[in-house]
Amino acid sequence: MSITLQDIHKNYDGMPVLSGVSLSIGKQNFALLGPNGAGKTTLVSIICGLIRADSGDILVNGLNPKDHLQEIRRKIGLVTQETEVYEYLTAKENLEFHARFYGVPKAQEKQRVQEMLELAHLESRANDRVGTFSGGMKRRLALVRAMLHDPDILILDEPTLGVDVQNRNEIWNRILDLRGKKTVFINTNYMDEAERLSDLCGIIDGGKLIALDTAENLKISHAHGIQLTAVIGVDEARAPELQQALARYAEQAEMRKDPMTGLYSVRVPAHAKPNVLLTDIITIFNGVESLSVKDVQVKVPTLEDVFITLTGKKLRD
Amino acid sequence: MSFRKIMSLAAADLKMWLRQPKLLLMSVIPLIVISLGVGFFMAEVEVLPVGVVVENRDALSLRLEDEIIHSRSGSGAYWFAATDEDARQKYEDGEVLGLVTIPADLTEKLDAGETVEIAIEINNINDDVTKNFIQRMQYALNEFNNDLTIGSVAYEIPRVSYTADVTPDLKMIKYLCASVLGLTLLLSAGTALAFSIAREFEDQTMKELVMGSRFTDIMLGKLVSAAVQTAIVALFILAEEGLVFGFLPANMTAQLLYLLAGVILSAGIAVIVAVKLKHVLPAGIVVMVINIGGWWLSGGLAPAEAWTGFLRVLATYWPGTYFYQAYINAALLGGVSGGLLLRNGAIVLGFGLLMIWLANRFFGKEAREA
Numbered sequence: 001m002s003i004t005l006q007d008i009h010k011n012y013d014g015m016p017v018l019s020g021v022s023l024s025i026g027k028q029n030f031a032l033l034g035p036n037g038a039g040k041t042t043l044v045s046i047i048c049g050l051i052r053a054d055s056g057d058i059l060v061n062g063l064n065p066k067d068h069l070q071e072i073r074r075k076i077g078l079v080t081q082e083t084e085v086y087e088y089l090t091a092k093e094n095l096e097f098h099a100r101f102y103g104v105p106k107a108q109e110k111q112r113v114q115e116m117l118e119l120a121h122l123e124s125r126a127n128d129r130v131g132t133f134s135g136g137m138k139r140r141l142a143l144v145r146a147m148l149h150d151p152d153i154l155i156l157d158e159p160t161l162g163v164d165v166q167n168r169n170e171i172w173n174r175i176l177d178l179r180g181k182k183t184v185f186i187n188t189n190y191m192d193e194a195e196r197l198s199d200l201c202g203i204i205d206g207g208k209l210i211a212l213d214t215a216e217n218l219k220i221s222h223a224h225g226i227q228l229t230a231v232i233g234v235d236e237a238r239a240p241e242l243q244q245a246l247a248r249y250a251e252q253a254e255m256r257k258d259p260m261t262g263l264y265s266v267r268v269p270a271h272a273k274p275n276v277l278l279t280d281i282i283t284i285f286n287g288v289e290s291l292s293v294k295d296v297q298v299k300v301p302t303l304e305d306v307f308i309t310l311t312g313k314k315l316r317d
Numbered sequence: 318m319s320f321r322k323i324m325s326l327a328a329a330d331l332k333m334w335l336r337q338p339k340l341l342l343m344s345v346i347p348l349i350v351i352s353l354g355v356g357f358f359m360a361e362v363e364v365l366p367v368g369v370v371v372e373n374r375d376a377l378s379l380r381l382e383d384e385i386i387h388s389r390s391g392s393g394a395y396w397f398a399a400t401d402e403d404a405r406q407k408y409e410d411g412e413v414l415g416l417v418t419i420p421a422d423l424t425e426k427l428d429a430g431e432t433v434e435i436a437i438e439i440n441n442i443n444d445d446v447t448k449n450f451i452q453r454m455q456y457a458l459n460e461f462n463n464d465l466t467i468g469s470v471a472y473e474i475p476r477v478s479y480t481a482d483v484t485p486d487l488k489m490i491k492y493l494c495a496s497v498l499g500l501t502l503l504l505s506a507g508t509a510l511a512f513s514i515a516r517e518f519e520d521q522t523m524k525e526l527v528m529g530s531r532f533t534d535i536m537l538g539k540l541v542s543a544a545v546q547t548a549i550v551a552l553f554i555l556a557e558e559g560l561v562f563g564f565l566p567a568n569m570t571a572q573l574l575y576l577l578a579g580v581i582l583s584a585g586i587a588v589i590v591a592v593k594l595k596h597v598l599p600a601g602i603v604v605m606v607i608n609i610g611g612w613w614l615s616g617g618l619a620p621a622e623a624w625t626g627f628l629r630v631l632a633t634y635w636p637g638t639y640f641y642q643a644y645i646n647a648a649l650l651g652g653v654s655g656g657l658l659l660r661n662g663a664i665v666l667g668f669g670l671l672m673i674w675l676a677n678r679f680f681g682k683e684a685r686e687a
Contacts, residue, residue: 050528073528078524078525078528080525082521084520084521084522085522086329086522088337093329093332097326100325101325101326101529101530102529103322
């Protein structure tokens with residue numbers, strides 16, 4: 001269960017849509033975060049063999065789409081941006097059709113359809129036409145339909161686009177259930193979605209993959225990392241000792257005295273996890289006699305901050 | 318190719334069609350309107366082809382031939398000189414609707430003072446034309462008889478008369494009922510496919526299909542569904558024609574064969590239109606215009622052989638002409654000659670399969686990028 005892309009290029013009418021995208025995903029949840037038009041859907045279409053890359057190498061489960069297109073497609077469950085379910089068929093009929101069309105063995109068909117209806121919490125609406133469903137219910141149906149033929153790879157293009165919070169949580173839970181069991185490729189422009197669902201997160205902009213790491217590491221590595229700010233009271237004689245200790249911990253640590261209040265403002269940027277940073281700094285503070293902490297905050301950057309740092313623009317610009 | 322996939326797609330497609338009454342109505346109503354419309358306001362037929370065969374090309378025979386072909390009276394037929402074998406074959410195939418044979422012993426009998434009988438065979442496909450045809454023969458023979466002086470010999474009148482062998486009276490409405498049934502087969506198959514494929518694009522369900530199967534399976538699934546839809550619509554039209562006009566095709570078994578040919582002939586064009594337009598309504602309208610226009614050109618209101626000039630040329634090159642020629646003759650007479658069936662079948666299936674092949678290529682490209 002893997003997807004490997006090496007130096008993928010794709011142009012439309014001379015306009016580059018993908019420029020040298022390389023990445024490798026194993027049995028994990030991968031989120032590709034980027035604004036609309038960044039090239040996310042094009043990349044998914046190339047992986048599914050719906051369109052061809054102009055250059056570069058693709059391997060899906062070790063197979064090249066040029067030579068093994070049908071075999072690769074059978075291994076993929078795709079949920080596209082649009083909720084593409086047949087509105088004049090019932091939920092059950094939609095799943096039955098998919099089961100037959102995607103080669104689920106006849107003996108397993110009934111059981112798989114029932115399982116998927118239960119997974120989507122649609123058992124009670126199984127025999128209702130999908131046209132009568134809400135957008136969220138259709139999305140849940142589309143998700144379980146893609147899982148019906150038990151594919152190795154699940155590709156979800158904007159899985160919660162236009163879905164209410166309750167349905168979004170339902171869909172997220174289903175995706176989280178798959179963690180570590182399948183290769184899940186999620187295209188999204190929702191930061192919280194990427195953060196919550198992914199083991200590995202890529203950021204794409206203008207057709208280029210500009211960052212690739214865990215969401216946590218991206219936040220630590222970019223957007224000036226995590227930052228602790230504190231307001232403290234400390235004897236003037238002890239202040240240099242504290243400043244040295246902070247500088248040893250983080251080179252860019254700053255400590256300034258407010259002449260009005262006589263208190264010190266401390267700012268410690270660091271590439272560490274928030275709880276680790278907080279524990280470390282409190283330990284340093286405890287090592288200084290007569291120090292009193294008036295206020296302390298740890299600012300954790302979001303993926304939006306990461307995106308702004310990397311591209312100089314907001315995700316939804 | 319997977320039979321299970323093809324049949325599951327066809328079944329899903331049919332369910333969706335049957336659950337959308339507007340689609341069923343859109344398929345049936347235009348045909349009923351056309352059927353009733355042309356039935357109640359019958360078309361005028363101006364010209365039909367008649368072959369003139371001269372068995373012995375002596376001076377008198379050639380003069381009689383000239384009188385018939387170049388007579389100023391009558392406009393109901395296009396007369397042309399033909400060999401006996403050629404004319405007979407065309408007459409049997411339905412391409413020539415009248416046959417005049419000037420016998421080999423014309424001069425001999427006239428010299429002997431006997432009355433000569435000219436044999437006329439008429440496929441009475443249209444009352445007006447038949448009357449016009451006979452009137453013209455009378456006029457031509459009168460002209461011939463009035464001035465029957467060859468060399469120094471003056472013959473008395475009348476010396477030439479004719480006997481007409483007219484097929485049983487066929488009312489125009491029967492022809493129109495048969496032609497509308499032919500249209501039903503082509504139009505229903507075309508619109509069924511156009512609606513079905515355009516809907517996949519419109520509802521953005523195409524990727525689901527493309528990811529699950531090969532294009533050939535998708536095309537075949539859609540074709541099976543279209544064939545069943547066509548059969549259902551044809552049953553409606555058959556019932557309407559039976560009830561209103563008392564018409565039933567002469568050979569019901571052959572209808573299945575023509576249904577299949579109709580689906581093959583109209584499928585490719587319909588699929589190309591649908592994948593290019595990607596929306597149900599415009600695709601349906603374009604397919605209707607093509608099929609109804611093609612029906613009119615191909616012999617919908619009168620045999621295509623009745624056209625003259627540019628329309629005649631156009632009809633000759635339009636494959637629908639060969640479908641309607643065989644279908645209408647089969648529906649009216651119960652069958653057509655093997656030669657005609659072979660030739661027309663080859664044209665219809667050849668063109669249809671070529672268009673399906675082209676459509677498959679277009680379909681693949683557009684569906685992947687949908």
